[in-house]
Amino acid sequence: MNKINYRISLLVALMGVSISVSAQKKQKPNPQKEAVIASVDNRFEELTDVSDRIWSFEEIAFQETQSAAALSDYAESLGFKVTRGVAGIPTAFVAEYGSGKPIIGILGEFDALPGLSQNTVPYKSPLHEGAPGHGCGHNLFGTASLGAAAAIKDLIEKGEIQGTVRFYGTPAEEKFFGKLWMVREGLFEDVDVVMDWHPAAETKTAVQKGLALVDFQVEFFGQAAHASADPWNGRSTGDALELYTTGINYYREHIKPTVRIHYHIQDAGKVVNVVPDYSRIWVRVRDSSREGLIPVWKRVEAMAEGAAIMANVEYKVSLISGVHEVLVNRTGSAALQKNLESLGPISYTEEEQDFAKKIQEATGKPQIGLVSKIDPMEETAEHSMGGSTDVGDVSWVVPTIRLSATTAPNGTPWHSWAVVASSGMSIGHKGMAYAAKALSMTMVDLFQNPELVENVKAEFKEKKGDYVYKGFVPDGPPPINSNLQD
DSSP: OOHHHHHHHHHHHHHHHHHHHHHHHHHOOOHHHHHHHHHHHHTHHHHHHHHHHHHHHOOOTTOOHHHHHHHHHHHHHTTOEEEESGGGOTTOEEEEEEOSSOEEEEEEOOOOBTTOOOOSSSSOOOSSTTOOBOTTOHHHHHHHHHHHHHHHHHHHHTTSSOSEEEEEEOOOTTTTOTHHHHHHTTTTTTOSEEEEEEEESSOEEOOOOOOEEEEEEEEEEOBOEETTTOGGGOBOHHHHHHHHHHHHHHHGGGSOTTOEEEEEEEESOSOTTEEOSEEEEEEEEEESSHHHHHHHHHHHHHHHHHHHHHHTOEEEEEEEEEEOOOOOOHHHHHHHHHHHHHHOOOOOOHHHHHHHHHHHHHTTOOOOOOOOOOOOOOOOOTTOOSOOOTHHHHHTTSOEEEEEEEOSOTTOOSSSHHHHHHHTSHHHHHHHHHHHHHHHHHHHHHHHOHHHHHHHHHHHHHHHTTOOOOOBOOSSSOOTTSGGGO
8 A cells, every 4th residue: 555545544544533533422422411302302292282372372461361371380280389470470470390409490481472463374364363473482482491491300300410490481571571570579589590592593592682671651741622623722742742753763863873762652642633632652762781771761751851841741751661681691601502512403394494485485585494503602792783681681680591593484574473473383393392402401511510500600790790780670560450551
Protein backbone atom coordinates (compact mmCIF):
# COMPACT_ATOMS: atom_id res chain seq x y z
CA MET A 1 0.00 0.00 0.00
CA ASN A 2 1.47 3.36 -0.98
CA LYS A 3 1.65 6.27 1.45
CA ILE A 4 -1.29 8.11 -0.07
CA ASN A 5 -3.59 5.09 0.12
CA TYR A 6 -2.36 4.33 3.62
CA ARG A 7 -3.11 7.85 4.78
CA ILE A 8 -6.56 7.72 3.21
CA SER A 9 -7.27 4.38 4.90
CA LEU A 10 -6.03 5.69 8.25
CA LEU A 11 -8.09 8.85 7.88
CA VAL A 12 -11.20 6.83 7.08
CA ALA A 13 -10.54 4.56 10.05
CA LEU A 14 -10.00 7.49 12.38
CA MET A 15 -13.14 9.15 11.08
CA GLY A 16 -15.03 5.98 11.80
CA VAL A 17 -13.67 5.88 15.34
CA SER A 18 -14.48 9.56 15.77
CA ILE A 19 -18.02 9.11 14.51
CA SER A 20 -18.46 6.05 16.70
CA VAL A 21 -17.18 7.83 19.81
CA SER A 22 -19.27 10.89 18.98
CA ALA A 23 -22.34 8.73 18.52
CA GLN A 24 -21.65 6.97 21.80
CA LYS A 25 -21.42 10.30 23.57
CA LYS A 26 -24.61 11.52 21.98
CA GLN A 27 -26.41 8.26 22.62
CA LYS A 28 -25.16 7.74 26.15
CA PRO A 29 -28.43 6.96 27.88
CA ASN A 30 -29.87 8.89 30.78
CA PRO A 31 -32.54 6.53 32.12
CA GLN A 32 -34.58 9.34 33.62
CA LYS A 33 -34.60 11.32 30.38
CA GLU A 34 -35.59 8.22 28.45
CA ALA A 35 -38.36 7.72 31.00
CA VAL A 36 -39.84 11.21 30.60
CA ILE A 37 -39.78 10.88 26.82
CA ALA A 38 -41.64 7.57 27.15
CA SER A 39 -44.07 9.15 29.60
CA VAL A 40 -45.01 11.87 27.11
CA ASP A 41 -45.38 9.29 24.33
CA ASN A 42 -47.55 7.07 26.54
CA ARG A 43 -49.84 9.97 27.41
CA PHE A 44 -49.89 11.46 23.92
CA GLU A 45 -53.52 10.53 23.22
CA GLU A 46 -54.64 11.89 26.60
CA LEU A 47 -52.68 15.11 26.13
CA THR A 48 -54.06 15.54 22.62
CA ASP A 49 -57.59 15.07 23.93
CA VAL A 50 -57.08 17.73 26.63
CA SER A 51 -55.53 20.13 24.13
CA ASP A 52 -58.30 19.64 21.57
CA ARG A 53 -61.00 20.18 24.19
CA ILE A 54 -59.39 23.45 25.28
CA TRP A 55 -59.10 24.40 21.59
CA SER A 56 -62.85 23.79 21.19
CA PHE A 57 -63.83 25.74 24.33
CA GLU A 58 -62.53 29.02 22.82
CA GLU A 59 -62.46 30.84 26.18
CA ILE A 60 -61.01 34.32 26.64
CA ALA A 61 -59.23 36.01 29.57
CA PHE A 62 -60.61 35.25 33.05
CA GLN A 63 -63.48 33.28 31.47
CA GLU A 64 -61.54 30.03 30.92
CA THR A 65 -63.76 27.97 33.24
CA GLN A 66 -63.89 24.80 31.12
CA SER A 67 -60.25 25.08 30.04
CA ALA A 68 -58.98 25.45 33.60
CA ALA A 69 -61.16 22.54 34.67
CA ALA A 70 -59.84 20.33 31.87
CA LEU A 71 -56.25 20.89 33.00
CA SER A 72 -56.80 20.89 36.77
CA ASP A 73 -59.06 17.83 36.70
CA TYR A 74 -56.52 15.96 34.57
CA ALA A 75 -53.73 16.93 36.96
CA GLU A 76 -55.79 15.71 39.89
CA SER A 77 -56.48 12.40 38.14
CA LEU A 78 -52.72 11.94 37.79
CA GLY A 79 -52.16 12.34 41.51
CA PHE A 80 -51.24 16.02 41.78
CA LYS A 81 -52.46 18.07 44.72
CA VAL A 82 -54.49 20.84 43.09
CA THR A 83 -55.33 24.21 44.63
CA ARG A 84 -57.91 26.09 42.58
CA GLY A 85 -58.90 29.75 42.52
CA VAL A 86 -55.52 31.10 43.65
CA ALA A 87 -54.65 34.83 43.74
CA GLY A 88 -58.34 35.78 43.65
CA ILE A 89 -58.72 34.39 40.11
CA PRO A 90 -61.34 31.62 39.71
CA THR A 91 -59.51 30.08 36.73
CA ALA A 92 -55.97 30.18 38.21
CA PHE A 93 -54.65 27.06 39.95
CA VAL A 94 -51.54 25.29 41.17
CA ALA A 95 -50.91 21.53 40.85
CA GLU A 96 -48.06 20.08 42.93
CA TYR A 97 -46.41 16.73 43.55
CA GLY A 98 -43.53 15.71 45.78
CA SER A 99 -41.86 17.37 48.74
CA GLY A 100 -38.74 19.28 49.61
CA LYS A 101 -36.13 20.90 47.42
CA PRO A 102 -35.54 21.60 44.67
CA ILE A 103 -38.91 23.07 43.73
CA ILE A 104 -39.12 23.29 39.95
CA GLY A 105 -42.11 25.12 38.53
CA ILE A 106 -43.58 25.08 35.04
CA LEU A 107 -46.01 27.57 33.53
CA GLY A 108 -49.12 26.76 31.51
CA GLU A 109 -51.47 29.15 29.70
CA PHE A 110 -54.87 28.34 28.19
CA ASP A 111 -56.76 31.49 27.15
CA ALA A 112 -57.94 32.24 23.61
CA LEU A 113 -58.19 35.46 21.59
CA PRO A 114 -61.46 37.18 20.60
CA GLY A 115 -62.79 36.84 17.07
CA LEU A 116 -60.39 34.16 15.78
CA SER A 117 -62.54 31.02 15.69
CA GLN A 118 -61.36 28.73 12.89
CA ASN A 119 -61.77 25.20 11.57
CA THR A 120 -58.73 22.96 11.10
CA VAL A 121 -58.47 23.75 7.40
CA PRO A 122 -55.72 25.71 5.58
CA TYR A 123 -57.99 28.58 4.57
CA LYS A 124 -60.04 31.04 6.57
CA SER A 125 -63.22 29.31 7.71
CA PRO A 126 -64.64 30.21 11.16
CA LEU A 127 -65.77 27.30 13.31
CA HIS A 128 -68.17 29.64 15.15
CA GLU A 129 -68.63 33.01 13.46
CA GLY A 130 -67.29 35.85 15.61
CA ALA A 131 -66.20 33.54 18.44
CA PRO A 132 -62.71 33.42 20.00
CA GLY A 133 -59.97 31.06 18.88
CA HIS A 134 -56.52 29.87 19.95
CA GLY A 135 -54.52 32.21 17.72
CA CYS A 136 -51.52 31.91 20.03
CA GLY A 137 -51.68 28.16 20.58
CA HIS A 138 -52.40 28.30 24.30
CA ASN A 139 -54.44 25.10 24.12
CA LEU A 140 -51.10 23.43 23.38
CA PHE A 141 -49.14 25.55 25.87
CA GLY A 142 -50.90 24.52 29.08
CA THR A 143 -51.27 20.91 27.99
CA ALA A 144 -47.60 20.39 27.06
CA SER A 145 -46.44 21.96 30.32
CA LEU A 146 -48.74 19.70 32.33
CA GLY A 147 -47.49 16.73 30.30
CA ALA A 148 -43.91 17.64 31.26
CA ALA A 149 -44.89 18.03 34.92
CA ALA A 150 -46.62 14.64 34.82
CA ALA A 151 -43.49 12.97 33.42
CA ILE A 152 -41.46 14.40 36.31
CA LYS A 153 -44.16 13.40 38.79
CA ASP A 154 -43.76 9.79 37.61
CA LEU A 155 -40.03 9.88 38.46
CA ILE A 156 -40.64 11.40 41.89
CA GLU A 157 -43.33 8.81 42.60
CA LYS A 158 -40.87 6.02 41.73
CA GLY A 159 -38.18 7.54 43.96
CA GLU A 160 -35.82 8.11 41.04
CA ILE A 161 -35.52 11.85 41.74
CA GLN A 162 -36.26 13.89 44.84
CA GLY A 163 -37.97 17.25 45.17
CA THR A 164 -41.17 18.99 44.14
CA VAL A 165 -42.68 19.69 40.73
CA ARG A 166 -45.27 22.45 40.53
CA PHE A 167 -47.50 23.29 37.57
CA TYR A 168 -48.99 26.78 37.44
CA GLY A 169 -52.26 27.18 35.57
CA THR A 170 -52.00 30.82 34.53
CA PRO A 171 -55.05 32.48 32.92
CA ALA A 172 -55.61 35.73 31.03
CA GLU A 173 -52.17 36.13 29.48
CA GLU A 174 -53.58 37.65 26.31
CA LYS A 175 -55.41 40.58 27.90
CA PHE A 176 -54.84 41.15 31.61
CA PHE A 177 -51.66 39.18 32.41
CA GLY A 178 -52.95 36.90 35.15
CA LYS A 179 -49.46 35.97 36.36
CA LEU A 180 -49.09 39.47 37.81
CA TRP A 181 -51.62 38.72 40.52
CA MET A 182 -50.09 35.29 41.11
CA VAL A 183 -46.68 36.90 41.57
CA ARG A 184 -48.23 39.51 43.89
CA GLU A 185 -49.76 36.68 45.92
CA GLY A 186 -46.26 35.24 46.50
CA LEU A 187 -46.93 31.98 44.68
CA PHE A 188 -43.40 31.83 43.26
CA GLU A 189 -41.43 32.87 46.34
CA ASP A 190 -40.16 29.38 47.28
CA VAL A 191 -39.48 28.14 43.73
CA ASP A 192 -35.90 27.44 42.64
CA VAL A 193 -36.32 27.51 38.86
CA VAL A 194 -39.31 27.91 36.52
CA MET A 195 -39.70 26.34 33.08
CA ASP A 196 -41.73 27.97 30.32
CA TRP A 197 -42.42 27.52 26.61
CA HIS A 198 -44.50 29.06 23.86
CA PRO A 199 -45.89 27.82 20.54
CA ALA A 200 -43.97 29.24 17.59
CA ALA A 201 -42.98 28.73 13.95
CA GLU A 202 -39.52 27.44 14.89
CA THR A 203 -37.94 25.32 17.58
CA LYS A 204 -35.22 26.89 19.72
CA THR A 205 -34.24 28.09 23.14
CA ALA A 206 -36.04 31.38 23.79
CA VAL A 207 -33.30 33.83 24.81
CA GLN A 208 -34.77 37.16 23.68
CA LYS A 209 -36.25 39.61 26.16
CA GLY A 210 -39.38 40.74 24.37
CA LEU A 211 -40.94 44.07 25.33
CA ALA A 212 -42.01 45.63 28.60
CA LEU A 213 -45.57 46.90 28.44
CA VAL A 214 -48.17 48.90 30.32
CA ASP A 215 -51.93 49.07 29.79
CA PHE A 216 -54.12 51.87 31.06
CA GLN A 217 -57.64 53.11 30.44
CA VAL A 218 -58.65 56.72 29.82
CA GLU A 219 -62.25 57.79 30.42
CA PHE A 220 -63.72 61.15 29.44
CA PHE A 221 -66.84 62.62 31.08
CA GLY A 222 -68.81 65.47 29.48
CA GLN A 223 -72.35 66.74 28.90
CA ALA A 224 -74.85 65.21 26.47
CA ALA A 225 -76.92 67.39 24.14
CA HIS A 226 -78.87 67.20 20.89
CA ALA A 227 -76.27 67.10 18.12
CA SER A 228 -78.31 69.43 15.87
CA ALA A 229 -80.78 71.40 18.00
CA ASP A 230 -78.39 72.62 20.70
CA PRO A 231 -74.88 71.19 20.36
CA TRP A 232 -73.53 74.30 22.14
CA ASN A 233 -75.03 72.89 25.33
CA GLY A 234 -72.92 69.74 24.97
CA ARG A 235 -69.38 68.99 26.01
CA SER A 236 -68.27 66.19 23.73
CA THR A 237 -66.22 63.29 25.00
CA GLY A 238 -66.04 62.19 21.37
CA ASP A 239 -64.06 65.35 20.64
CA ALA A 240 -61.78 64.58 23.59
CA LEU A 241 -61.21 61.07 22.32
CA GLU A 242 -60.27 62.26 18.84
CA LEU A 243 -57.98 64.96 20.19
CA TYR A 244 -56.31 62.39 22.43
CA THR A 245 -55.63 59.85 19.65
CA THR A 246 -54.42 62.68 17.39
CA GLY A 247 -51.91 63.67 20.06
CA ILE A 248 -50.72 60.06 20.38
CA ASN A 249 -50.27 59.72 16.64
CA TYR A 250 -48.28 62.95 16.32
CA TYR A 251 -46.09 61.74 19.19
CA ARG A 252 -45.05 58.64 17.21
CA GLU A 253 -42.50 60.66 15.22
CA HIS A 254 -40.64 61.54 18.40
CA ILE A 255 -40.26 58.17 20.10
CA LYS A 256 -37.42 55.66 19.82
CA PRO A 257 -37.65 52.78 17.33
CA THR A 258 -38.03 50.31 20.19
CA VAL A 259 -41.31 51.90 21.36
CA ARG A 260 -44.75 50.70 20.31
CA ILE A 261 -48.05 52.46 21.11
CA HIS A 262 -51.45 50.85 20.51
CA TYR A 263 -54.99 51.80 21.45
CA HIS A 264 -58.48 50.36 21.27
CA ILE A 265 -61.50 52.68 21.38
CA GLN A 266 -64.01 50.90 23.60
CA ASP A 267 -66.79 53.49 23.73
CA ALA A 268 -67.14 56.61 21.58
CA GLY A 269 -70.86 57.26 22.03
CA LYS A 270 -73.99 55.35 21.09
CA VAL A 271 -75.81 57.28 18.36
CA VAL A 272 -74.96 59.95 15.81
CA ASN A 273 -77.50 62.58 16.92
CA VAL A 274 -76.29 62.87 20.52
CA VAL A 275 -73.22 64.76 21.70
CA PRO A 276 -71.63 61.94 23.72
CA ASP A 277 -71.08 62.50 27.43
CA TYR A 278 -68.86 59.45 27.94
CA SER A 279 -66.01 57.83 26.03
CA ARG A 280 -63.37 55.27 26.87
CA ILE A 281 -60.11 54.06 25.32
CA TRP A 282 -57.63 51.31 26.20
CA VAL A 283 -54.03 52.39 25.62
CA ARG A 284 -50.94 50.17 25.51
CA VAL A 285 -47.32 51.39 25.53
CA ARG A 286 -44.30 49.09 25.01
CA ASP A 287 -40.54 49.40 24.98
CA SER A 288 -37.61 47.00 25.12
CA SER A 289 -37.09 47.72 28.83
CA ARG A 290 -39.09 49.00 31.76
CA GLU A 291 -36.68 51.96 32.07
CA GLY A 292 -37.46 53.09 28.54
CA LEU A 293 -41.15 52.36 28.95
CA ILE A 294 -41.90 54.56 31.94
CA PRO A 295 -41.25 58.06 30.50
CA VAL A 296 -43.23 57.26 27.33
CA TRP A 297 -46.07 55.86 29.39
CA LYS A 298 -46.22 58.97 31.58
CA ARG A 299 -46.11 61.25 28.54
CA VAL A 300 -49.00 59.45 26.85
CA GLU A 301 -50.99 59.56 30.08
CA ALA A 302 -50.39 63.30 30.38
CA MET A 303 -51.83 63.85 26.91
CA ALA A 304 -55.24 62.86 28.28
CA GLU A 305 -55.32 66.01 30.37
CA GLY A 306 -54.54 68.15 27.33
CA ALA A 307 -57.36 66.53 25.36
CA ALA A 308 -59.76 67.05 28.25
CA ILE A 309 -58.84 70.72 28.52
CA MET A 310 -59.38 71.31 24.80
CA ALA A 311 -62.76 69.56 24.81
CA ASN A 312 -63.81 71.08 28.14
CA VAL A 313 -64.51 67.69 29.72
CA GLU A 314 -63.26 65.76 32.72
CA TYR A 315 -61.05 62.69 32.48
CA LYS A 316 -59.78 59.74 34.51
CA VAL A 317 -56.73 57.55 33.93
CA SER A 318 -56.71 54.03 35.45
CA LEU A 319 -53.84 51.55 35.41
CA ILE A 320 -54.94 48.16 34.11
CA SER A 321 -51.69 46.21 34.31
CA GLY A 322 -48.26 45.91 32.72
CA VAL A 323 -45.36 43.53 32.33
CA HIS A 324 -41.58 43.56 32.53
CA GLU A 325 -39.29 42.42 29.75
CA VAL A 326 -37.94 38.89 30.28
CA LEU A 327 -34.81 38.47 32.39
CA VAL A 328 -33.06 35.88 30.22
CA ASN A 329 -31.16 33.06 31.91
CA ARG A 330 -28.53 31.75 29.51
CA THR A 331 -27.15 29.15 31.94
CA GLY A 332 -30.48 27.37 32.05
CA SER A 333 -30.99 27.94 28.33
CA ALA A 334 -27.70 26.17 27.57
CA ALA A 335 -28.95 23.08 29.40
CA LEU A 336 -32.17 23.22 27.41
CA GLN A 337 -30.21 23.62 24.16
CA LYS A 338 -28.37 20.33 24.78
CA ASN A 339 -31.69 18.55 25.17
CA LEU A 340 -33.02 20.05 21.94
CA GLU A 341 -29.94 18.80 20.14
CA SER A 342 -30.40 15.38 21.70
CA LEU A 343 -34.04 15.21 20.62
CA GLY A 344 -33.33 16.53 17.15
CA PRO A 345 -35.89 18.29 14.96
CA ILE A 346 -39.56 17.39 14.61
CA SER A 347 -40.41 15.13 11.62
CA TYR A 348 -43.40 15.92 9.44
CA THR A 349 -45.46 13.94 6.93
CA GLU A 350 -46.07 15.02 3.35
CA GLU A 351 -49.67 15.79 4.31
CA GLU A 352 -48.54 18.11 7.11
CA GLN A 353 -46.10 19.88 4.80
CA ASP A 354 -48.85 20.29 2.23
CA PHE A 355 -51.16 21.76 4.88
CA ALA A 356 -48.39 24.15 5.92
CA LYS A 357 -47.78 25.32 2.35
CA LYS A 358 -51.48 25.95 1.83
CA ILE A 359 -51.52 28.03 5.04
CA GLN A 360 -48.56 30.00 3.70
CA GLU A 361 -50.27 30.48 0.34
CA ALA A 362 -53.47 31.70 2.01
CA THR A 363 -51.55 34.23 4.13
CA GLY A 364 -49.28 35.49 1.36
CA LYS A 365 -46.07 33.91 2.65
CA PRO A 366 -43.37 31.94 0.81
CA GLN A 367 -44.54 28.34 0.44
CA ILE A 368 -41.58 26.67 2.13
CA GLY A 369 -43.55 24.46 4.50
CA LEU A 370 -42.48 23.62 8.02
CA VAL A 371 -38.84 24.37 8.77
CA SER A 372 -37.50 21.57 10.93
CA LYS A 373 -34.06 22.16 12.41
CA ILE A 374 -32.27 22.94 15.67
CA ASP A 375 -30.05 25.99 15.37
CA PRO A 376 -27.33 26.96 17.88
CA MET A 377 -28.46 29.12 20.76
CA GLU A 378 -28.77 32.77 19.73
CA GLU A 379 -27.10 35.72 21.34
CA THR A 380 -29.47 37.81 23.45
CA ALA A 381 -30.07 41.15 21.72
CA GLU A 382 -29.87 44.36 23.74
CA HIS A 383 -33.12 45.55 22.19
CA SER A 384 -35.07 42.48 21.17
CA MET A 385 -38.46 43.18 19.62
CA GLY A 386 -41.57 41.09 19.18
CA GLY A 387 -44.35 40.59 21.68
CA SER A 388 -44.73 40.88 25.44
CA THR A 389 -45.55 38.33 28.12
CA ASP A 390 -46.27 38.22 31.83
CA VAL A 391 -43.63 35.48 32.01
CA GLY A 392 -41.33 38.51 32.16
CA ASP A 393 -42.59 39.30 35.64
CA VAL A 394 -42.08 35.72 36.79
CA SER A 395 -38.53 35.90 35.45
CA TRP A 396 -37.75 38.84 37.77
CA VAL A 397 -38.73 36.87 40.89
CA VAL A 398 -37.41 33.40 40.01
CA PRO A 399 -34.92 32.17 37.36
CA THR A 400 -36.85 31.20 34.24
CA ILE A 401 -35.81 28.94 31.33
CA ARG A 402 -37.80 29.32 28.12
CA LEU A 403 -38.44 27.33 24.94
CA SER A 404 -40.09 27.98 21.60
CA ALA A 405 -41.47 24.92 19.79
CA THR A 406 -42.88 24.67 16.29
CA THR A 407 -46.68 24.44 16.20
CA ALA A 408 -47.42 26.42 13.01
CA PRO A 409 -45.83 26.94 9.58
CA ASN A 410 -42.90 29.28 9.05
CA GLY A 411 -44.01 32.87 8.42
CA THR A 412 -47.52 32.32 9.77
CA PRO A 413 -49.07 35.56 11.07
CA TRP A 414 -49.42 35.10 14.80
CA HIS A 415 -52.70 35.92 16.56
CA SER A 416 -54.48 34.87 13.38
CA TRP A 417 -56.85 32.18 12.08
CA ALA A 418 -53.84 30.35 10.61
CA VAL A 419 -52.40 29.60 14.05
CA VAL A 420 -55.83 28.46 15.27
CA ALA A 421 -56.03 25.98 12.40
CA SER A 422 -52.55 24.60 13.08
CA SER A 423 -53.13 24.40 16.84
CA GLY A 424 -56.07 22.05 16.45
CA MET A 425 -54.38 19.44 14.23
CA SER A 426 -51.33 17.22 14.05
CA ILE A 427 -48.79 20.00 13.41
CA GLY A 428 -49.74 21.56 16.72
CA HIS A 429 -49.97 18.21 18.48
CA LYS A 430 -46.42 17.29 17.45
CA GLY A 431 -45.07 20.60 18.74
CA MET A 432 -46.95 20.08 21.98
CA ALA A 433 -45.40 16.64 22.55
CA TYR A 434 -41.95 17.89 21.57
CA ALA A 435 -42.18 20.77 24.05
CA ALA A 436 -43.27 18.42 26.83
CA LYS A 437 -40.25 16.20 26.16
CA ALA A 438 -37.69 19.02 25.97
CA LEU A 439 -39.04 20.70 29.08
CA SER A 440 -39.16 17.52 31.16
CA MET A 441 -35.65 16.49 30.04
CA THR A 442 -34.33 19.85 31.22
CA MET A 443 -36.22 19.48 34.47
CA VAL A 444 -34.46 16.12 34.94
CA ASP A 445 -31.15 18.01 34.64
CA LEU A 446 -32.28 20.44 37.32
CA PHE A 447 -33.40 17.69 39.69
CA GLN A 448 -30.27 15.62 39.16
CA ASN A 449 -27.70 18.40 39.19
CA PRO A 450 -27.76 20.76 42.21
CA GLU A 451 -24.77 22.61 40.78
CA LEU A 452 -26.77 23.50 37.67
CA VAL A 453 -29.55 24.92 39.84
CA GLU A 454 -27.06 27.00 41.80
CA ASN A 455 -25.44 28.29 38.62
CA VAL A 456 -28.84 29.23 37.18
CA LYS A 457 -29.67 31.07 40.40
CA ALA A 458 -26.27 32.78 40.48
CA GLU A 459 -26.80 34.20 36.97
CA PHE A 460 -30.28 35.36 37.97
CA LYS A 461 -28.93 37.13 41.03
CA GLU A 462 -26.12 38.80 39.09
CA LYS A 463 -28.37 40.04 36.28
CA LYS A 464 -31.11 41.24 38.59
CA GLY A 465 -28.60 43.21 40.63
CA ASP A 466 -30.12 45.52 43.22
CA TYR A 467 -33.42 45.93 41.36
CA VAL A 468 -36.38 45.38 43.68
CA TYR A 469 -39.24 43.97 41.66
CA LYS A 470 -42.50 45.92 41.69
CA GLY A 471 -45.27 44.84 39.37
CA PHE A 472 -47.31 47.17 37.19
CA VAL A 473 -50.54 46.12 38.83
CA PRO A 474 -53.17 48.26 40.62
CA ASP A 475 -54.32 47.67 44.16
CA GLY A 476 -57.36 45.50 44.63
CA PRO A 477 -58.59 42.32 42.98
CA PRO A 478 -58.03 41.31 39.34
CA PRO A 479 -60.43 43.04 36.92
CA ILE A 480 -62.56 39.96 36.36
CA ASN A 481 -65.96 41.68 36.26
CA SER A 482 -65.07 45.27 35.30
CA ASN A 483 -65.97 47.27 32.20
CA LEU A 484 -62.54 46.23 30.89
CA GLN A 485 -64.21 43.01 29.76
CA ASP A 486 -66.52 44.93 27.39
